[in-house]
Amino acid sequence: MLRTQKLGEADRIVTLLTRQHGKVRAVAKGVRRTASKFGARLEPFMVADLQLYEGRSLDVITQAESISSYGALITADYSSYTAASAMVETADKLTESEGSLQQYLLLVGALRSLSRHEHGASLTLDSYLLRALSMAGWAPSFQDCSRCGARGPHSAVVVQLGGVVCDTCAPPGSPRLTADTIALLGALLTGDWDYAKQSAEQTKAQATGVVAAYTQWHLERGLRSLEHVSR
């Protein structure tokens, strides 16, 4: 479940990212009534097994079976909630034209990890964003120069150029980051949690700044929910 919007008195339009059919918008009838047969199964962050039938303009959800309880666990914790909100908004934007099984699995895995408090909300979100953007064709480089390919490590990071750049390619005044921060960004991209977790708070904060800038650069109009993430 990516997002929902009200429809009429008691219904909602639910935007779903599905395993096999990409992004789907469907109507959930009567879902806003307290005695709805759907309960809370059609809320954002929920992972559910659905049955739909083809309606006149939108499909209609006839059955919903919860297959995980991530949603409730995430909503109960503010930092998880804001991180999950940024994740579903990103998934929503990245799957504008078509969804993919990879994006679906990445999102479900990140939500599950978040609900279990495995790596902290902020690191989980940063890693998700880097990997989701990579899958969408915008893989950053945190090792070799993203412009000319010169062997790293490099210290200048220019999100508009795709990550680290060598001294020849770096425009004057490019921000420089510590080797620790660049190594952390690489670890978040590959999912090296053992490395990521031992990073200093200041390093994590610097990496978060880079990930946020990289995400905003690639997603037109930016992410509204990223502004609410408590860091």
Ligand SMILES: [Zn+2]
């Ligand atoms: Zn270069």
